[in-house]
Amino acid sequence: MAVELLGVPAVRESQRRRDGKWLWVLPPLLLIAVLVVYPLVLVAVESAPAWGEVVGSAEFRNALLRTVQIAASSTAGCLVVGTFLAVVISFVPFPGARIVAGLVDTMLALPSFLVALSFTFIYGATGILRAGGFLASPWAVVLAEITFYTPFVLRPLLAAMSRLPRAQLDVAASLGAGPWRVLRQIVLPEVRPALVAGGSLTLLLTLNEFGIVLFLGAKGTTTLPMLVHTKGIVMFDYPGACVIAVVQIALSLGLYAVLRVALGGRRARLD
Template structure:
């Protein structure tokens, strides 16, 4: 009798997860519709507009004109170079500050970490405004030529985006077992060797994730570049603004926007891969 009851109850239990999954799919429908309406639909419109001429005809000529123009090349090059330079600068500075806060006991270490953490809470153009008061022509240091050059934009972006590398690095350094550091020190390893062979390998996934995130954010940075108005510095977001708002050339602006979206998706995929690699490494260590 007991076996018969178990055989009868088994299909009932098997049917419950299926009904639960179907109910969960219904609950997912409203947010998916909202996401498609507010994000997917405008993105499709931009993609369609990029293949539409000013006269309203579907054509590929807009892509050829935009991608072959010197204006696009002059914007794409600085966009990539500034993003790479900012990512490298944030990686170096963020790693150094995280190491100093995590392993070098000095007064004000926690205060420094909190100050750095508060930077992303402000709009990026405020960094450019602060740099204007410091390095502008009428600023404290009066290095106006430097501020309005690509190096000024690079310095402003590194200053603003360093916390995006420093915070994950601090979290990773905090998870390094103290026993490993003690064993390495007891075996006579110098601090530099401990840093290279023990500390940095543990934090490599976090550093890679933070660096990819900085790349993604700096590729789409608009406020710093537009506020500083650096001479000879044009990026893809600034070019989109100029085409759409200044000259009302919406097809050309849509082409640049699609290129920027594709580049952002590639960088986002790299960021997700770095995050996934860090999680897998943590699971393997556990």
């Protein structure tokens, strides 16, 4: 009986501690509500009167199509270039390989407008190649995004390839498998999760890229972020800008959710 009585205060104290832990959830929830949820609600409310006009316009449809095209093309280019560079750095010995790998990390720290600025010195009307027509095309934006975002694919691939067992590659080579067969049947299947993760991140980033498109000023390359800037800052059409911003947010969150489900299913199959 005495043991039971002594146990009651201990149980109550443990309950109070568990209840107290939930209080620590309130500050981050409050911070998210003030800094994230409240501004999004304001944007959604401000956009209400302009949905029909904006969504039904050809300008919006063209910007949406151009945004998806540039993001998909840039991501595909990053996957190809990133995979090629990762294979060369990881499996083809050459002097300065570590320096090249270190430069990859440096690229991740640079702002995107520096790539666009370098393109003006290379392809601009007074640049090295004097290819002003190319600089004004959507392909210049795609090439600039490939240049800037390839390290986001290359870095996880380098990490994944560094963990590959070299003995497995040596055995495959000793059995007569050529380099292309080893790459296709052994290396790429092993690093596929890293490839998918890097490509997914790149797709999300290029979908919302603004600095490169703005700095290059390519004619006819109006993406959704550029359209938000034009309507909100240049034309002072805030309801129209809010409509496009809501669509951009929904598109990004929807793509993120799809990628999370796909990557979650892939991890489950791998486990």
